[in-house]
Amino acid sequence: MQSLGNRKRMRDEMQLMKYIKITKNVVYGLLIAALIVIVGGVVLSRFDTPFSYRLFSVESGSMEPDIHVGSVVAVIARSDYTVGDVITFRPSGSKSTVTHRIAEAQTDSNTEQIHYTTKGDANSANDVSTISKSQIIGAVVFSIPLLGYPVMFAQTQMGFVMLIIIPSTIIVYHEVLEIKKEMTKIIKKKVKENEKSKPEEL
Known part of the structure; x- marks a missing residue:
């Protein structure tokens, strides 16, 4: 009974982690989309295309x-x-x-x-x-x-910091963490492969 309870708890935790990951990806995607729209609006309001x-x-x-x-x-x-x-x-x-x-x-x-x-x-x-x-x-x-409200606000000093600098910093930080995570996985994988390829000592 205890093992069944543990398995159920593990499934619930995995399901919760899955929902958290999906929510994080959605929020991250919306942040990128909003940043692209605002930056695009600011650029197109100042320069010819x-x-x-x-x-x-x-x-x-x-x-x-x-x-x-x-x-x-x-x-x-x-x-x-x-x-x-x-x-x-x-x-x-x-x-x-x-x-x-x-x-x-x-x-x-x-x-x-x-x-x-x-x-x-x-x-x-x-x-x-x-x-x-x-x-x-x-x-x-x-x-x-x-759309004009965020575009106009982004052209002020405070708006530029809040709507462009801070979101850009968050995105760059997130990407750096993802790259670091992938590099760690690659290094661990290579270490395991090297350990397996070593001849056993007599």
């Missing part, structure tokens, strides 16, 4: 309900833009970006340059200043809700 896609975080509700606050918009440059397009642009004299819809497009008869009037869907009036094509970064292709 080979496919001309850029990501930008939406910090206001001027495009509600189509684009929510805290969303990330994927933007691609086009050769031309028309009324109704949702675009991301830089207002004159500003380093920040705005994502609004083109409400009007007028061509200057003297310069033949197109001037665009923009408007947020949730705003009651058009934007005060018009913009030129050179100020437009691109047209919005799609948006991802909520």
Whole structure:
């Protein structure tokens, strides 16, 4: 009876260890996935890609309900833009970006340059200043809700440490432990093989 109880306890312990290992692997996988998404979001919001896609975080509700606050918009440059397009642009004299819809497009008869009037869907009036094509970064292709919050936070000093440095350190530490564990197994295996291959002393 005691041996049956011991075997049952061992099975329960093995099952528990299995669940713990699965949970650890799932958490580790989610951590890696989250890190890739956040780092990718930060990189794509700062640099052009080979496919001309850029990501930008939406910090206001001027495009509600189509684009929510805290969303990330994927933007691609086009050769031309028309009324109704949702675009991301830089207002004159500003380093920040705005994502609004083109409400009007007028061509200057003297310069033949197109001037665009923009408007947020949730705003009651058009934007005060018009913009030129050179100020437009691109047209919005799609948006991802909520992703903008971690991407914006990761671009601050505290956010960079909490969302990128610390998770990266955890991942590197975990990989070092796994490599050490595998190396230990290999060394032990070779030691056993060497001991077996030694001739027995008479």
